Amino acid sequence: MSMIFGVPLAVLAGQLLIGVINGAFYALLSLGLAVIFGLLKIINFAHGAMYMLGAMSTVILFDALGVNYWVALFVAPLLVGAVGVLIEYFLLRRIAGQDHIYSLLLTFGVALLLQGVLTNIYGVSGLRYSMPDIFQGGMKLGFMFLPYYRLWVIVIALLVCFGTWFMIEKTKLGAYLRAGTEDSQLMQGFGINVPLLISLTYGFGVMLAAFAGVLAAPIYSVTPVMGSHILITVFAVVVIGGMGSIGGAIITGILMGVIEGLTKTFYPPASSAVIFLVMVIVLMFRPSGLFGKEA
Amino acid sequence: MTQPVNQTEIQKAILEQQSADNRKKMVLNGVLLLLLLAAPFAMYPVFLMKILCFALFAVAFNLLFGFTGLLSFGHAAFLATGGYTTGYLLSNVSGLTTEMGIIAGTAAATLLGLAFALLSIRRQGIYFAMVTLALSQLVFFFLVQSEFTGGEDGMHGIPRGNLFGFVDLSDNYNMYYFVLAVFLGCYLLVQRIVSSPYGQVLKAIKQNEPRAISLGYNVNRYKVLAFVISAALAGLAGSLKSVVFQLASLNDAHWHMSGEVILMTLVGGMGTLLGPVVGATFVVNIEYQLSQGPLRDWVDPILGGIFVLTVLAFRSGIVGEIQKFVRKNLG
Numbered sequence: 270m271s272m273i274f275g276v277p278l279a280v281l282a283g284q285l286l287i288g289v290i291n292g293a294f295y296a297l298l299s300l301g302l303a304v305i306f307g308l309l310k311i312i313n314f315a316h317g318a319m320y321m322l323g324a325m326s327t328v329i330l331f332d333a334l335g336v337n338y339w340v341a342l343f344v345a346p347l348l349v350g351a352v353g354v355l356i357e358y359f360l361l362r363r364i365a366g367q368d369h370i371y372s373l374l375l376t377f378g379v380a381l382l383l384q385g386v387l388t389n390i391y392g393v394s395g396l397r398y399s400m401p402d403i404f405q406g407g408m409k410l411g412f413m414f415l416p417y418y419r420l421w422v423i424v425i426a427l428l429v430c431f432g433t434w435f436m437i438e439k440t441k442l443g444a445y446l447r448a449g450t451e452d453s454q455l456m457q458g459f460g461i462n463v464p465l466l467i468s469l470t471y472g473f474g475v476m477l478a479a480f481a482g483v484l485a486a487p488i489y490s491v492t493p494v495m496g497s498h499i500l501i502t503v504f505a506v507v508v509i510g511g512m513g514s515i516g517g518a519i520i521t522g523i524l525m526g527v528i529e530g531l532t533k534t535f536y537p538p539a540s541s542a543v544i545f546l547v548m549v550i551v552l553m554f555r556p557s558g559l560f561g562k563e564a
Numbered sequence: 565m566t567q568p569v570n571q572t573e574i575q576k577a578i579l580e581q582q583s584a585d586n587r588k589k590m591v592l593n594g595v596l597l598l599l600l601l602a603a604p605f606a607m608y609p610v611f612l613m614k615i616l617c618f619a620l621f622a623v624a625f626n627l628l629f630g631f632t633g634l635l636s637f638g639h640a641a642f643l644a645t646g647g648y649t650t651g652y653l654l655s656n657v658s659g660l661t662t663e664m665g666i667i668a669g670t671a672a673a674t675l676l677g678l679a680f681a682l683l684s685i686r687r688q689g690i691y692f693a694m695v696t697l698a699l700s701q702l703v704f705f706f707l708v709q710s711e712f713t714g715g716e717d718g719m720h721g722i723p724r725g726n727l728f729g730f731v732d733l734s735d736n737y738n739m740y741y742f743v744l745a746v747f748l749g750c751y752l753l754v755q756r757i758v759s760s761p762y763g764q765v766l767k768a769i770k771q772n773e774p775r776a777i778s779l780g781y782n783v784n785r786y787k788v789l790a791f792v793i794s795a796a797l798a799g800l801a802g803s804l805k806s807v808v809f810q811l812a813s814l815n816d817a818h819w820h821m822s823g824e825v826i827l828m829t830l831v832g833g834m835g836t837l838l839g840p841v842v843g844a845t846f847v848v849n850i851e852y853q854l855s856q857g858p859l860r861d862w863v864d865p866i867l868g869g870i871f872v873l874t875v876l877a878f879r880s881g882i883v884g885e886i887q888k889f890v891r892k893n894l895g
Contacts, residue, residue: 312690363876369690370635371875374830377823378871385865501701501819508694542705545698549683552695556687 276534282413284530290419290488292526293426294481298499299506299518300430301477304437307513308450308470311361312369315376316503317496318383319475322349323482324491325387328396338401338487345483346476353475357468380497387493395490404487422484429480430519437515446470505548511561521559600744609736610808615848616747617805622828622840624797627754629826630835631763632790633770637693637822638680638700639798644817645703646673646799647806648713651722654807662725662733666803673799674792676703681791685784697819704817718813722806733807743804750797755837757793766790770835827867831874833881842882 298320305313326345330336336344356379364371400418407416437443446466449456453463482496489495506525510517525544533540551559603612621643628634650669653660684695707713714720724733733739757763765786768776777783806812815821824847832843847867854863878885 360872360876367879370693371879373635373690373693374826375872375875378868378875381823381868381871382865383868385862385868388864389861497820501697504694505698505701508691508698512690538709539705541708542702545701545705548698549695549702552687552691552698553683556691 274535279413281534282410284534285527286413286415286419286530288527288530288533289523290422290526291529292523293423294485294499294522295503295506295526296430296519296522297426297481297484298478298503299510299522300433300515301474301481302503302507303510303513303515303518304433304477305471305474306507307515308437308446309467310369310372310450311376311471312373313376313471313474314373314500315356315380315383316475316478317498317500318380319349319353319478319496320482320485320499321387321493321496322352322383323479324398324486324489324495325391325396325482325493326479327483327486328398328491331398338483341486342480342483346479349479349482350472350476354468354472356475357471361471362464362467380500384493384497391493393492393494395492398486398491400487418487422488426481426484429477433477434515434519502544505544509544509548509551509558511558514558514560517558517560597748600748601741604737604740609740611852613740613743613808614805615845616743617801617808618825618828618848619841619844620747620750620804621798621801622825622832622844623751623754624794624801625825626829626834626840627757627797628790628794629829630839631758631770632766632787633773634787634791635689635693635826636680636696636791636794637819637826638696638698638703639794639825640817640819640821641680641700641703642673642677642795642798643802643805643821643825644707644812644814645676646670646802647812647816648707648719648802649673649799650803651719651806651812652712654725655719655722660725661729662727662807665725666800666807669803669806670796670800673802674796677792677795677799678788680795681788685787685791697822700817700819700822704814704819707814707817713812713814716814718811718815719806720811722810722812724807724810739808743808746800746804750800751837751841754797758837762786762789824867827871827874829881830879831870831881833883833885833887836881836883836887839881839883846882 298316301319302313302316305311305316323345326348327338327341330341330344331338356376360375360379361372364375404416404418404421407414407419409415437446445456445461449461449463449466450470456466457463485491485495502525503522506522507518509525510519510521525547528547529540529543532543539546555561621639624642625636625639628636628639646669648669649672650665653668654662654665657665680696680699683699684692687695708715724739727733727738727742731738731742733742758766765776765781768779768781769783769786773783802812802816805816828843828847829840830843831846832841833839847870850866850870851863854860854866859866874881880888
């Protein structure tokens with residue numbers, strides 16, 4: 270078997286693949302955070318909880334109503350997005366204009382609340398969700414085995430990421446969004462319902478998290494605390510990419526997944542810490558992140 | 565323009581008013597002190613010590629957040645570093661007196677604080693919060709993976725030892741008065757810091773950093789010092805905690821702990837001296853009371869709810885709201 274730096278190629282490739290998949294989740298989640306922070310200046314500590322809600326609702330919908338994966342892929346994000354709109358409308362709106370820190374604290378509270386309630390109902394041991402039949406099996410790539418589901422996750426996550434980036438940066442709707450949050454009075458003068466726009470933007474960011482949650486349901490263990498584990502990592506990704514930079518979030522997300530995979534191959538003990546290490550180093554040299562605008 | 569009736573008379577009146585206020589304050593403080601001294605005879609001393617440790621932690625955090633305006637989201641790292649260092653030394657170095665172990669733990673947290681501060685101090689606002697969070701995650705992973713920490717299980721059976729070599733701290737009353745003395749010392753220290761010219765500069769930085777810079781203050785140096793003092797006190801809280809409970813656990817290093825100390829400070833009233841103490845007492849009590857009753861499993865969501873409510877409705881916290889009320893209605 271061929272070796273690279275003393276590691277079998279198959280092992281390296283396997284870890285890299287897992288890295289890219291994890292990276293796809295980081296990208297989707299940090300994209301949502303970047304949308305919410307970049308457009309609304311809200312630091313959404315409830316993002317992990319929304320990801321968790323996406324995955325949990327997929328399992329619950331299936332168990333209770335037999336809703337299949339494909340339907341869940343649309344319904345779960347919409348449900349969670351609606352929860353997001355409610356949170357924005359009833360809670361976040363009340364602290365608009367205050368220091369950003371308060372949005373962090375408020376959403377942190379919301380996350381504790383949601384996570385705690387679901388833990389009480391479902392416990393912390395993982396719920397089971399079986400993969401749709403179509404994804405059984407995979408393909409042999411010579412040096413490794415690629416399960417179809419993993420391939421699907423990578424492709425669909427990248428598509429959604431690209432679509433979101435395109436919508437916000439290149440379309441008229443995106444321009445309204447950016448303008449509406451930049452100078453809300455002016456936009457209101459043009460007859461645009463800015464408060465509604467803000468609610469929907471928050472809801473959309475949250476939907477991205479929930480979508481990642483649905484994708485995660487068949488491959489990760491679905492528990493009420495799954496969001497809290499990933500949240501801090503995703504925040505690191507967003508900071509490394511440059512807070513509010515949409516493209517930066519996507520690229521950094523995948524990059525960090527890969528770096529994590531590589532670390533796992535060559536020096537496993539550091540794998541869970543490596544992203545934070547990268548973050549500290551990046552911020553030393555580029556305070557506004559890799560793709561952020563200089564503040 | 566007419567001259568004020570008599571300048572010296574007005575000054576005299578002000579001074580009298582002040583000394584009357586001071587007298588009132590002294591009486592109040594005396595009563596509080598008596599209550600604290602008598603408390604272990606009415607309540608379980610270990611529980612009281614838990615409150616004191618967290619109160620010290622919150623006081624330390626508040627010096628940074630409440631008075632300097634720096635939100636550290638990584639203060640758990642100092643609590644844990646103090647706790648683990650002290651725990652390790654007391655468990656493994658024979659003949660080490662408890663206060664030496666605690667001093668060593670505090671020193672370790674102080675050094676870590678200096679490192680954190682140098683790495684993070686140039687960042688503003690949310691970036692500062694995130695850098696401190698990332699650094700504390702590094703500490704967390706270090707503690708999980710190191711052999712000497714006991715990994716996921718933490719450190720158990722840390723001996724309480726003897727204070728100065730002869731006061732037996734395995735006695736809960738001795739331990740309580742020691743913790744109380746340390747707590748009061750630190751509280752007075754923070755009070756002194758906050759009302760000193762240095763503390764005034766910190767407040768100025770919080771309110772308007774560019775102006776503080778333009779007045780010629782080396783703002784970063786002030787911030788670093790505040791951060792280091794805060795880290796040292798947080799480490800001291802962790803050291804005391806590990807001696808009291810004879811346990812250093814991973815919980816103390818988890819980022820949720822950083823969140824919890826923010827909650828304590830916020831609920832009590834950030835930027836007030838007594839606020840964090842009241843907040844810590846409140847949160848520790850809530851956690852304890854709930855864990856005894858039928859709502860045992862609902863501690864987390866209830867804390868989350870308190871977080872939300874505080875941010876939405878009582879941003880000045882318990883002490884802050886009371887102060888506001890007094891000023892408006894009785895002042």
